Amino acid sequence: MDWGRYNMAMSIDDKLGHNRFHADDNYAHIELNKDCTDMDIIKRVVMACPAQLYRLEEDGKLNFNYEGCLECGTCRVLAHDTVIKKWDHPMGGMGVEFRMG
């Protein structure tokens, strides 16, 4: 099989759909700073997360769910100490299991 052509034909959502997630209900590896009101940084994080885990509600409230995190670190680079209060890797054996390279 020509994996290069196979991968090119798949959408990002299709590729992400192959991943497995081992959610840790007892440990949130990312926590938000609820006091952050800087909408420029909040919007940047919402736009940048490849897993679309940040959602800005109409009332301006930021919703986030760490389950489904790809552990890419983008939100940490953009917003550590502003939107992000804590960023850590999941505990061993938990988190994302990449299935498409």
Ligand code: SF4
């Ligand atoms: S580490 Fe990456 S995938 Fe996980 S919440 Fe941050 S931006 Fe999204």
